[in-house]
Amino acid sequence: MKCITRSLSCLILATVASVAVACSGADGADGAMGLPGADGEAGVKGDPGAAGENGDKGDPGTAAATEGTLTGTVTDAVLKDPLADVTVTVKDSGGATLGTPVKTGADGKFSVKAPVGTVVLKLTKTYYTDSADIMVGVIAGTTVSIAATMSEAATGAPTVTLAWTGDDFGYGKTATLTATASSPTGSTLTYAWANNTATKIGSVAAGTDPKTATATLPTLADATKLRTEGGVETQYVSAYKLPDRLEVLSIVPDTRGAVSVGVTVTDGRGQKATASASLNAASIQTGLRNVALGQRVYLNSGHDGTNAWTLTTKPAGSTATGRGGICSPPPRGGEYVRGGRESRRDSRGRSSAT
Known part of the structure; x- marks a missing residue:
């Protein structure tokens, strides 16, 4: 093995020497590109950049509802x-x-x-x-x-008053009454008229204008007519019951052959106001007294239904008349005398005359 190695070395050297001596050849072609090298390590992190400029201001937010x-x-x-x-x-x-x-x-x-x-x-x-x-x-x-x-408060209630002219109108005569009413709230008012006489005599009727009414006084017969009470004939003057005896009797003005007239006004809210008036057919006089000219007179004789009294004396020229306890208005001054006989019974039922 050693021997062979030497021989090859010698041969190569010889060849190279021979080529170098003989001539110079052209450059050889570039060798093939080598394989890429391994990735290098990451570089060191750079410093932070400078801060950017502020952005535009945003729109205002919606406030919470309060x-x-x-x-x-x-x-x-x-x-x-x-x-x-x-x-x-x-x-x-x-x-x-x-x-x-x-x-x-x-x-x-x-x-x-x-x-x-x-x-x-x-x-x-x-x-x-x-x-x-x-x-x-x-x-x-x-x-x-x-x-x-x-x-509506009480301060919003209507008010009403009644007005009429005269007094002692006369039996069977009429009188006109006018109601004056107002509503502080400006509400429309309605009118209701009534005959408030305790014992219904005479009459009351609303007029064409609801603010007015006509009262008709009772006739002389109605004012003094006899009524039956418990089977016993009893006499009344309007609502006043006359006792069955001879005496001077005081009669309150409201019972002197009068008609009591009432009116009620009502507003649109249901609040009411009332007013009343007492109209006299004739003023009642009790006992003997001075009487004004033209004034009707009632003389209580006890039980006029059975008496036979007459107007015995009166001034010359007077046209006054009398029936029962009623004397028509004296038209002349002077003395008026009534006389006669009246039948009556005592507590034992015995008859007598005066």
Whole structure:
């Protein structure tokens, strides 16, 4: 093996020497590209770059809701119709006003802003009773609806008075009465007339104009006619029962052959007002006294239904007449005398005459 190696070395050297001596050859072609080398290690991290400029300012964000809306309708407690011009005030639990009060429209509706939480609504209107506190919970960004009613106060009630002309109108005569009424709320008024006489005599009728009425006084016969009570014939002057005995009897003015007239006015909310008047057919006089000219007179004789009294003396030229206990108006001054006999019974039923 050693011998062979030497021989080859000698041969190669000889050949190279021979070529070098003989001539110079052209450069050999480039050798094939070597394989890529292994990846190098990562370099050292560089320093941070400079800060960039500030960007444009963004749009404002939406604020969170801090209030809600209260809406509602206010109506009359009686008629259920909408109430205009009601003041709606929002208050906190301590009674402090929150925001600006609002008023209802012609349709009775309102809308008002209120802070989130529990608030109190207060309703007020002239001639109406203030509402009780209305507690409402307000939710952010939402609408809460309520319905409320109000009642008319006493200050909103109507008023009425009656007027007529004269007195001692005469039996069977008529008198005209006029009612003057008003409503502070401007409500439309209705009129109802009535005959309020305890024992219904005479009559009362409403006129074509509802503010007026005509009262018809009882006739002389109606004012003094006999009525049966418990099977016993009893005499009345209007509503006044006459005792069956001879005496001077005091009769209160309201029972002197009068008709009591009443009127009731009612407004659109149901509130009422009344007025009354007592119209006399003739003034009753008890006992002997001075009587004004032209005044009708009633003289109580005890039981006029059975007496036979007459007007025995009167001034010359007088046309006055008498029947029972009634004397027509004396047209002339002077002395008037009534006399006669009256049959009556005592407590034992025995007849006598005076």
